[in-house]
Structures are given as structure tokens and as C-alpha cells.
Amino acid sequence: MKQLKALVLMQLKDKIDLSFVKDKRQLLIKTILSVVKFAAVTAVCYLLIYFCQLYLGLFYVNEAPMVMAFLVTLLFALSVLSCTVGLVQTMYFSDDNKVLVTFPCSQNLVFLSKLLVFYFYELKKSFDLLIPIILAFGLFLFPYYVGIGYFFKLWIPIIFYAAAPVLIGALLSIPAFYLFRLFKRYPFSGVVCFVLVLSAATFGIVKAIGFIPENINMIEMLGPLQRAIRTFLINFENHSLYLTEFAYIILGEPKANGTYSTAGITFAKFGILVFIEVCLFALVFLITRFFFYKMMQKSFEHSKKQIDKQKLNKKHGKYSTFVIKELRIQLRSISEMISTISVYIAVPVMIFFLNKIFSAINTNVTGDNMSRAFNVLIMLLPLLASNGVVAKSFSIEGRAGYIKKTKPINLIFPLSSKLLINLVLSIPSVLASVLVFNSFNNLPAHCVVMMFFALLFIHYGHMFWSATLDIMNPQNEQYATTGETINNKNENVSTLVAFIGSMALAFFSYILFDESITAYQNLNMAFIKILLIGIAVFVLSLLMFIWKVKAFYYEK
Amino acid sequence: MKKSVILLILVVYIASLCIVGFFGIKLRIYDEVVKVEKIECVTQSESIIKTEGNPDLAFLFNDGIEYYAGYFYSEGLSVTLAFSVYPDNATNKNIEFIADASTQYSLRDNGDNSITITFNQKASIVLIVRAEDSNNAQTKIRIDAV
Numbered sequence: 131m132k133q134l135k136a137l138v139l140m141q142l143k144d145k146i147d148l149s150f151v152k153d154k155r156q157l158l159i160k161t162i163l164s165v166v167k168f169a170a171v172t173a174v175c176y177l178l179i180y181f182c183q184l185y186l187g188l189f190y191v192n193e194a195p196m197v198m199a200f201l202v203t204l205l206f207a208l209s210v211l212s213c214t215v216g217l218v219q220t221m222y223f224s225d226d227n228k229v230l231v232t233f234p235c236s237q238n239l240v241f242l243s244k245l246l247v248f249y250f251y252e253l254k255k256s257f258d259l260l261i262p263i264i265l266a267f268g269l270f271l272f273p274y275y276v277g278i279g280y281f282f283k284l285w286i287p288i289i290f291y292a293a294a295p296v297l298i299g300a301l302l303s304i305p306a307f308y309l310f311r312l313f314k315r316y317p318f319s320g321v322v323c324f325v326l327v328l329s330a331a332t333f334g335i336v337k338a339i340g341f342i343p344e345n346i347n348m349i350e351m352l353g354p355l356q357r358a359i360r361t362f363l364i365n366f367e368n369h370s371l372y373l374t375e376f377a378y379i380i381l382g383e384p385k386a387n388g389t390y391s392t393a394g395i396t397f398a399k400f401g402i403l404v405f406i407e408v409c410l411f412a413l414v415f416l417i418t419r420f421f422f423y424k425m426m427q428k429s430f431e432h433s434k435k436q437i438d439k440q441k442l443n444k445k446h447g448k449y450s451t452f453v454i455k456e457l458r459i460q461l462r463s464i465s466e467m468i469s470t471i472s473v474y475i476a477v478p479v480m481i482f483f484l485n486k487i488f489s490a491i492n493t494n495v496t497g498d499n500m501s502r503a504f505n506v507l508i509m510l511l512p513l514l515a516s517n518g519v520v521a522k523s524f525s526i527e528g529r530a531g532y533i534k535k536t537k538p539i540n541l542i543f544p545l546s547s548k549l550l551i552n553l554v555l556s557i558p559s560v561l562a563s564v565l566v567f568n569s570f571n572n573l574p575a576h577c578v579v580m581m582f583f584a585l586l587f588i589h590y591g592h593m594f595w596s597a598t599l600d601i602m603n604p605q606n607e608q609y610a611t612t613g614e615t616i617n618n619k620n621e622n623v624s625t626l627v628a629f630i631g632s633m634a635l636a637f638f639s640y641i642l643f644d645e646s647i648t649a650y651q652n653l654n655m656a657f658i659k660i661l662l663i664g665i666a667v668f669v670l671s672l673l674m675f676i677w678k679v680k681a682f683y684y685e686k
Numbered sequence: 687m688k689k690s691v692i693l694l695i696l697v698v699y700i701a702s703l704c705i706v707g708f709f710g711i712k713l714r715i716y717d718e719v720v721k722v723e724k725i726e727c728v729t730q731s732e733s734i735i736k737t738e739g740n741p742d743l744a745f746l747f748n749d750g751i752e753y754y755a756g757y758f759y760s761e762g763l764s765v766t767l768a769f770s771v772y773p774d775n776a777t778n779k780n781i782e783f784i785a786d787a788s789t790q791y792s793l794r795d796n797g798d799n800s801i802t803i804t805f806n807q808k809a810s811i812v813l814i815v816r817a818e819d820s821n822n823a824q825t826k827i828r829i830d831a832v
Contacts (some may be wrong), residue, residue: 212689258690348707469687480699487703497710504702511698515691625691 133235137243141226142250168257175266183270187352188359192275192388195381196363198267199374203366205260206295206373209252213299217248218306221422231423241419245300253292261288264380276381276390283392284380290403291376297410300418307421313464320464328475335479339486346490375399448539452547460551466519470552473516474559477509481563484508485570499643502571502653506660507636509563509585513556514592514628521596521624523548525605532606534683541683542676545601549593560586573653580657587664591671592631596624598675601682635663722817724772725781725825765829768800769815777819784814791831805831 182188268280313320382390488501564582646656790809794802816824
């Protein structure tokens, strides 16, 4: 037991930063911030439920448990997916496996410690969204439909609920591992898979666009929408294979007066849940553990290929060397390349879908300005959010990142060559998005050009700022041990600024469009101002990047 | 990109559709009455030409604001003419048919904005098709049975 505890604590340290526990002041600050964050998310969930029920009338009050059951089941499905992917990485491809294999403890303890660490991490993640949603529904239904006991009895089922996706993920990790290994060994298969998924997605989108009615009036559609939601919820409960029963373990059984309370059958359902999890655990222990050590060893024992053929060392130019190096690093990891390209492909498709719906709505002048502003928001938001990868691109090198300081060349170039792929790929994406937007809005050519450059400069500005953030706050040590980190501060800050910046610019764009139409009956002035903002953001970010690199890397 | 970021982007996407859909739509007059503005004959001339040994001709000609159509038939035939009203969202789409009474032909209003004219002998009829609402939208058609 002591060995298991040591293994779990050692691996947990890498996943969750527990350094604040030793410092009382840090512990207090961290606790208060966590409680505030939890309360804020719960409040937002409660307000959303309140708004959807009271103002939009999307469901009746007594149907709230069905909505909760649907959301909990949806989160469960997403958790199974993320647990499967996460467990494959953690159990078979993690860098610390090389050390764990050598420990003087039984294989079972190493395996159990991996599962326990992932379970604790899932339990921690449930405080981010699942528990706030359950609490928000409880607050919404209290006191007429649920009693005060709801808020005390929900914790025990959640402890068991968090284990289910981990156990199912552990079972699914075996076929997922073979799939990952196939993609690693034959990168072309990953590309083929990606092309197939992309084709299916494109086909799905084209079909979905065919379903968009020619005239959309959301107020008139509210009635049919309410009925459709009701029918969907009833059908979902009938066909969900008892996955929604977990929500009723927390809520209790419905009584004749519409209230919910714990009955004998609730305990029976809870007992069934525990029994299912025990069976799953037994299956995982028998099947997955058997393959665990074998596959864990296979994942790094043969990771170095024998070089049979000698190749001449080709000398490249001092600038092209870094570009080729970054290209090779990017293309080495197919999954990262696919996730980068996916964003750039998805943005024009999203804009097309968005404008197709907007064109079906009979909008007034305010609606036209809002639709333009939302186009700016939807174009910028995914692009800027994807710069979170840039905010960890230098830290992800781990301890190899310190070699940067030894390069006999002006460091601006090798550092900015890391951004080259993103800089280049974003051009066709932004261009396609702007052209799609213009096909629905028929703006003059100079407005289209100004919009393209404005969005591109803002994207580039945010990219350079994210890179500066990573240079100034390196997280190399986090990546040095496990090869991955869950909570990179730089990535979080970059994503947060992306959201705030996109929304601020969209709001500002709306005001500019409104002013420009009122004063000049055209949008020229608005686009000129947005372009000036874009240029300012880019120039300032680029200058800051250059100055910070000089200050950080060159000591005078 | 993290799962939570993708979810947030989707939420913003759906919220943008809802916001424009609720707050950006054009005001519509409640219970607005839309009047008929144009009446058009949709029956193609080729479908009512009878070519039983006779070289029948059909032609269309315009004269100012009224619409004339000349269709030539063999005698003793019935012809059904169908009409469409514009715009599509007109409140009262009913039309009435006005023609001089005659023993040379008989008229039957089919009730679905179409009329059947049965010729008993060689004759000529000028049919006025008028909208029932007070917009006075109308069209005039002339049919000759030869």
C-alpha cells in the first residue's frame, strides 16, 4: 500500500501542480481562487438554465431533470473519448514509463497507480463543469422539486461516476493503442484517415446546408423548436440504454406530485452502478493489465530505427536550416499537424455556414451590422485560440530549449522560424474566410482587402505576443519530465486573451459599422479603422517580441 | 486546442446565431394585408393547341398594360386555363373571371384559380381575370376558337 501511495503521489505531482500545499499563504490564495472559479461557473450554468427555461421556454420546469440527464450523458460520452486518448498517452507513450519499468515493485502496482492517477485527475476535472452543472440544476429545482438533501447526496455518486469513463477508457485503450501505433509507424495512414474524415465532414456540412430553410424567423420558429426539444428529450431517454439513470441516482425518483426524492429503487440503481464498475474494473485488471507491460515496453524499446543507409550530411544555408528543422518537427507529429490544419480549414467552413443562416434571416440595419461583427468574431476566435499552441512551442522543447542560446546567429530568426508554418497557413484561411463572407455581403474590393489585412495582422500580432509570453515565462521543466503538461499557464493566458480580444474587437467593429453607415452610408471608414487597429497590434507585438528576445537572450 | 476551448467557441457560434435571429430581424406589421399585384396565366400555349390535321398557331402579344394571349383551337373543344397570383404571400389569392355571356361558349370556374372554357362553335372570348382584393390587379386574355 505504501508503494502504491508513493507511485501515485509521484505521478500525480506531474499532472497536478501541488507545490502550493507547502506554503500556507499560497494554499489559502489557491483555495479561494478555486472556490471563486467554481462558484462563478455554477452561477453561469444556473443563469443559462434560468434563461433557457424562463425566457426562451425551451423546456418546462418539470422537464429540467430530463435536460440534466441529457447533459450528464453527453459529458459522460465526451469523458470516455478524452479518457481513452489520455490513457493511451499516459499508459503507453509517457516518458516516465522508462523509469517506472525499473522500479522494484510489482507490475500490478504500476498499472493500478496509472489508473488511480488518471481517476484523481478525472475527479478534479469534474469540478470544472460536471459538478457545477449538477449543482446549478439542483439550485434551479430547489425547493419545489428537490429537497435540501440533494446537495448532500450528490457527492457519493459522483465519486463512482468519475471512475466509469476511466475504466471504459482503459478497456478501449487497447484498440486505440494499435490505432495510434499504426499512425505512428505509417504516417500516410493518418493522412488518409484525416482526408476521409475531412471528406465525410464536408459531405455532412453540404447536406446540412441543404436543410437550412430559405426564410428563418427565430421568433416564429420558437414554438416548433420547443416541441422538437421536448420530443428529442423523450426519445433520448427512451433510447439512451439507461445511461441517463445516473442523473436519477442523484435526483431520486419522481413522485406523483412531480417532486423527486430518494426511494428504495434509487439505492438499487446505485448498487447496480457500483456492480457494473466492479465488473469493469475486473475486466480492466484481467485484459488491459495483461497487455499493459507488453505494450508499454514496445512503445519505447523499438522507438529508435536502425539506420541502414548512410546519408551524406547536407549543408543548408544558415537561415534555411532553421526553417527546414521546424518543418521536420511539425511534420513528425501527424496529430499536431492535423490539429493545426483543421483549425485553418474549419474557419472558412464555419463562416460559410454562419452566413448561409444569416442570409436566410430577414435582418434590419442593426441585424446587418451585428452579422458583420459576429463574422469578425467567428473569424478571429478560432484563429487566435489556436495560438495557444504557439504559447507553448518554445517550452515544449523541454531541456533542449536551452540550446537556443548557443546558436551563432541573430536569435530573432530561429525563434520566429517556429511561427513560420502558422504564419503561412493562416494566409489562405483568412483569405478564404473573407472571400466567403464577401460572397454573402457584396462589399467593394477595397473593403475586402482592408478586412483581410486587418484580420491577418491581428492574428499575427496575437501570435507574436503568445511567442513572447512563452519566451519570457518558459515552462521547459514541466515538459522535461513527462513530455507533456496539462496546465500550461502561458497557453491559458494566450487563450484567455484570444477570447477577450476577439470579443472586444467584434464589439468595437459593431460600433464602427453602425457609425460608418449612419455618417457615410458606407463601410469604408469602419474598415479603415479596423485595419489601423490591426496594424497597431501587429507592429506593437512584433516590436515587443524583438525587444524581449534581445533583453532575454543578449546580456550586456 | 483544448476541449473546453472548442466547446466555448461552439457556444459563441450558436449564441451569435440566436442574437442576430432575435434582435436583428426586421419588424413585421402584425396581421399585415398583402395585396395581389400581378396575375399570370401559367398554362403553356403548347398544351392547349390541338393539331388534328389543322396547322394551329398560337402567339402571345403585349399591348400596353394589358396582357393578351391568342390561342387558336379546333371548335368543339374545352380548354382549361390556370392562373398564378403574385406575390406568393398575398393575403387573399382568390380571383374572379369576367366575360360576356354567350351561347357560343360556356365557362366553369374550377375554384382553384383555373377556368374551363367549352366552345360550342367557332367563337372568340375576351376573358378578364381580376383579383378579389381591392388592388384591381387584372389581366385580359382573348381566346379564339377556329
